[in-house]
Amino acid sequence: PKVTYIEHDGTPHAIDVPVGLSVMRGAVDNNVPGIDADCGGECACATCHVYVDEAWLAKLPPQGEQETSMLGFAATAQPNSRLSCQIEMTAALDGLVVRMPESQH
Numbered sequence: 001p002k003v004t005y006i007e008h009d010g011t012p013h014a015i016d017v018p019v020g021l022s023v024m025r026g027a028v029d030n031n032v033p034g035i036d037a038d039c040g041g042e043c044a045c046a047t048c049h050v051y052v053d054e055a056w057l058a059k060l061p062p063q064g065e066q067e068t069s070m071l072g073f074a075a076t077a078q079p080n081s082r083l084s085c086q087i088e089m090t091a092a093l094d095g096l097v098v099r100m101p102e103s104q105h
């Protein structure tokens, strides 16, 4: 399934992310800039913060408690914010679009 990552400056990266990998891992493994993932996917750093395209928001698994609390610390959080390490790729997410915040630029 494909994920389109859009950098803060508008540069898109369409990447094939295997089912079972996180959206964060798909970016890091393909050198997509804008997702730092300092904690390596432990839901403890919030540097994998992305804005999920509105059309996709309801199709994602719900936020876990720790994800919600980490996003609470992200100054740039918006209602469509998610931590990309907590989104696991499934076939149903083919076409997912996420945008990276300026703070991770």
Ligand code: FES
Binding pocket: 024, 036, 037, 038, 039, 040, 041, 042, 043, 044, 045, 046, 047, 048, 049, 070, 083, 084, 085, 086
């Ligand atoms: Fe650290 Fe997602 S990689 S919270």
